[in-house]
Every structure is written in C-alpha cells, then in structure tokens.
Amino acid sequence: MKKSSTLTNTLVLVVVTFVAILALSVVYQVTKAPIEQAEINARAEVYKVVYPEAEDFAQIDNTEALLEGSADLLSEAGYSGCFVNDVLAVVDPATSSTAPKGYVIAATSPSGYGGNIQVAIGITADGVLTGFNVVSHAETAGLGSKCTEPAFTEQFKGKKAETLAYSKTGASADNEIDAIGGATITTGAVTDAANAAIAFYQAHFGGGLTPVEEVDPMAKAFPDVDPESMIDHKMDEVSGENYTVNAVKEVKDAGYVVIVTAHNGYDGDLQIALGIGNDGIIKGFSTLICNETKTLGGQCTSDEFAAQFVGMKADPVSHVASGAKMENNEIDMIAGATITTDAVLTAVNGAIDYYHKELKGA
Known part of the structure; x- marks a missing residue:
C-alpha cells in the first residue's frame, strides 16, 4: 500500500510539473513578442532624434x-578600433x-x-x-x-x-x-564613428562597401604630372639629423620630387615626398609612410594638411600652434600631435x- 501511494504521488508530481512547464511555455510564447517589441521601443527612444519621421x-x-x-569589417574598411553597437530597421x-x-x-570610435x-x-x-546625434562621450566641457x-x-x-x-577652414564639399x-x-573621432556607421550600412544594406579610390601618392607630390613620367635621379642616400634622403625623382623641365x-x-619612421619646382616653389606634398594614430598624427596624410605646403618658397618651414596666425613658411600644427608635426617638418x-x-640650378 505504501509503495502504491509513493508511485501515485510521483506520477502526480510529474504530471503537475509537465503541466506547469507547458503553461510557462504558452505564457512565454504569448509574451515573447510584446517583450521584444518593448525592448526595441526602449532602444528606439534613444534613436528617434536621428530619424524624426520614423513611426x-x-x-x-x-x-x-x-x-x-x-x-x-570596419578594420578592413580603414576604421580600426571602431565597432557598431546597435542597428534597427525603420518600418x-x-x-x-x-x-x-x-x-x-x-x-x-575609441x-x-x-x-x-x-x-x-x-x-x-x-x-x-x-x-546625427552623439549618444555618449567624455570630451572636455566647452570644447569637445x-x-x-x-x-x-x-x-x-x-x-x-x-x-x-x-x-x-570651412566645409566646401558636399x-x-x-x-x-x-x-x-x-x-576626428566623431567623424570616424559616423563613417563607421555608414560603412556598416553600405556593407549590409547599401549594396556593398564603396570602393576606395586609389590615388598614386607621388601624384600629390607634383600635381598635374604623371608619376610614370618621373625619372629616377641618380643619388646616394644622405642622412641628416633624424632624417634620411632616400630618393629623388626628376620631373622633366619642371623640378624634382625629394623623398625623405x-x-x-x-x-616610428614617417616618409614624405616633397615636390619642388625649378622656380624654387613647393608644388606638392605627400605622406608615403605613416604609422601615426589615424585621428591624431595620421592627419598628416590628409589633403587639407598637404595643401598648406603648396606655393611656399623652398625655405625652412616651421609650425605654429593650431589655429594661430601663420606667417610666411609656417604651417598649422596638427592638434594633439606635436611630435608628428615636428617629424613631418624634419623630413x-x-x-x-x-x-x-x-x-638647385642643376
């Protein structure tokens, strides 16, 4: 009798447990969609400011x-250290x-x-x-x-x-x-983060990442001249204080490109190419090798930075504090990257x- 009672109780317990599990499963299935939507809505509240028309x-x-x-994905696209936190569809x-x-x-962006x-x-x-909106940051009050x-x-x-x-100096392109x-x-960091989000969109929803147009860096050193037409100028490497002149390219009847x-x-090492015309005027500047932090010293690779050299006399160049008034043969220092700026000027x-x-005069 005792054995039969124990078996009955066990069967009852199994049935009750099964029914409870089944009930919980039904409740979960019923509440799953509303819970997920509630979570989506909570996330969306943060983002509505960037998509005001979203319903x-x-x-x-x-x-x-x-x-x-x-x-x-973003590292391969050139945004090393960046990552995407969240994505939602607007429907x-x-x-x-x-x-x-x-x-x-x-x-x-880090x-x-x-x-x-x-x-x-x-x-x-x-x-x-x-x-566009900045969700979180720790930048300096009144500045960043x-x-x-x-x-x-x-x-x-x-x-x-x-x-x-x-x-x-004022946005001029679209x-x-x-x-x-x-x-x-x-x-720079904000722009990188925005570009990271754009690259993510392009890769997954926009038909693929936009190919990066490759520009021969030597073309920037002497604009409007085909780099293929430049002739190697016979020379031996020459070393100075903290620099080495590696090579010289001759631009026929126009000047030279000096690689330093x-x-x-x-x-580490930073290599540049400087184009100097026969008239003693700097024609162009290009960074050939740069290991500097992208949003700091890495700005020496930008067209905006390079443009500062164009038109200067081929006389010693110095730098001023970022944003300060510049005189002849002075460039704007890269903000937060004094060492990189000094290395560029060394070269x-x-x-x-x-x-x-x-x-000169050769």
Missing part, C-alpha cells in the same frame, strides 16, 4: 552576428511591406580626446542621412563637448551615406562638415636642404 522600428534578422562582425506600420524604409545605426565616443545616425533606404550641440550635429542631415570628411574649433581630436624619411615620428626641411645643396 515604428523593427529588429533586423541576425543582428547579433552583424554586430559581432562589425569590428573586423512603416501602415503597410504590409517588410522592406525597411531606413535604418538607425549606433557606432563607437579615439576621442576623453576616450570612446558613441554616435547614432539615421539613413534612408536610398542612402541619405536623416540625422560641443559635438552634442545642434550647430555641429545638424550638419550631417541630408548628406549622402558616403565617406565624410571635416574641414578646419561630404564635408565644419570641425569644432579647438577640438580637432573630437571632430624622418626617424622621429611618434610611432620637409631635410628635402629643402637637399634641394638647395644638390639640385
């Missing part, structure tokens, strides 16, 4: 895998179509003056930015913190979802924004010295 948001299939792979609840009207993407900067952008399905102000953030709205650049005065590092490596860069002045000693 509803939806989770994207395979989101977790897309986010996990974002760091590698139209009034239609049965599952095709997104657009997307909101949050991305982080290169802010105070550390990580996370931004969010909205992009329509046909590739137009609907808005201006990245959150409408005067800065509203510049992004309406731009194409293509690689963005910034200008310290893909440019004005830098924050006195906060070049912050501007500076050995005092922040992250440039080495090239100029070699030009005067070995090439």
Whole structure:
C-alpha cells in the first residue's frame, strides 16, 4: 500500500510539473513578442532624434552576428578600433511591406580626446542621412563637448551615406562638415564613428562597401604630372639629423620630387615626398609612410594638411600652434600631435636642404 501511494504521488508530481512547464511555455510564447517589441521601443527612444519621421522600428534578422562582425569589417574598411553597437530597421506600420524604409545605426570610435565616443545616425533606404546625434562621450566641457550641440550635429542631415570628411577652414564639399574649433581630436573621432556607421550600412544594406579610390601618392607630390613620367635621379642616400634622403625623382623641365624619411615620428619612421619646382616653389606634398594614430598624427596624410605646403618658397618651414596666425613658411600644427608635426617638418626641411645643396640650378 505504501509503495502504491509513493508511485501515485510521483506520477502526480510529474504530471503537475509537465503541466506547469507547458503553461510557462504558452505564457512565454504569448509574451515573447510584446517583450521584444518593448525592448526595441526602449532602444528606439534613444534613436528617434536621428530619424524624426520614423513611426515604428523593427529588429533586423541576425543582428547579433552583424554586430559581432562589425569590428573586423570596419578594420578592413580603414576604421580600426571602431565597432557598431546597435542597428534597427525603420518600418512603416501602415503597410504590409517588410522592406525597411531606413535604418538607425549606433557606432563607437575609441579615439576621442576623453576616450570612446558613441554616435547614432539615421539613413534612408536610398542612402541619405536623416540625422546625427552623439549618444555618449567624455570630451572636455566647452570644447569637445560641443559635438552634442545642434550647430555641429545638424550638419550631417541630408548628406549622402558616403565617406565624410571635416574641414578646419570651412566645409566646401558636399561630404564635408565644419570641425569644432579647438577640438580637432573630437571632430576626428566623431567623424570616424559616423563613417563607421555608414560603412556598416553600405556593407549590409547599401549594396556593398564603396570602393576606395586609389590615388598614386607621388601624384600629390607634383600635381598635374604623371608619376610614370618621373625619372629616377641618380643619388646616394644622405642622412641628416633624424632624417634620411632616400630618393629623388626628376620631373622633366619642371623640378624634382625629394623623398625623405624622418626617424622621429611618434610611432616610428614617417616618409614624405616633397615636390619642388625649378622656380624654387613647393608644388606638392605627400605622406608615403605613416604609422601615426589615424585621428591624431595620421592627419598628416590628409589633403587639407598637404595643401598648406603648396606655393611656399623652398625655405625652412616651421609650425605654429593650431589655429594661430601663420606667417610666411609656417604651417598649422596638427592638434594633439606635436611630435608628428615636428617629424613631418624634419623630413620637409631635410628635402629643402637637399634641394638647395644638390639640385638647385642643376
């Protein structure tokens, strides 16, 4: 009798447990969709400012895998250290179509003056930015913190979802924004984060990453001259203080391109090419080798930095503090990258010295 009672109790317990599990499963299935939508809505509240016309948001299939792979994807696209935090689709609840009207993407750059900067952008399905916002940052109050102000953030709205650049002298191209005065590092980090989000959009929703147009760096050293027409000028390597003159290219009837490596860069050797005309005027500048931090010393590779040298006399060049008034043969120092700026000038002045000693009048 006792054995039978124990068996009965066990069977009852098994049945009750099974029924409880079944009930919980039913409850889970009933509440799963509302819970997921509530989580989406909570995330969307942060992003609505960048997509004001959005009526509803939806989770994207395979989101977790897309986010996990974002760091590698962005590293290959040239945004090392950046990653995507979140992505949501913008949908139209009034239609049965599952095709997104657009997307909101949050991305982080590690290169802010105070550390990580996370931004969010909205992009329509046909590739137009609907808005931009800085979600989190640790930038200096009154300087880098201006990245959150409408005067800065509203510049992004309406731009194409293509690689963005910034200008310290006033945006002049469709893909440019004005830098924050006195906060070049912050501007660079914010731009990198925005470009990371754009690259993520292009890769997964926009038909693939936009190919980067390769430009022969030697063409920047002597514009409007085909690098293939430049002739190797016979010379032996010449060393100076912290630099080596590696090679010289002759531009027939026009001048020379002097290639110099500076050995005092922040992250190792830095090599430049300087074009000098027969009239003793600098024609162009190009950075050939640069291991500097992209948003700091790496700015020496930008067209804006290079343009400062064009038109100068081939006399010693110096630098002034970023934003200060410049006189003849002075360039604007790269903000936060004094060592890199000094290395560039070591190479440039080495090239100029070699030009005067070995090439001028030859």
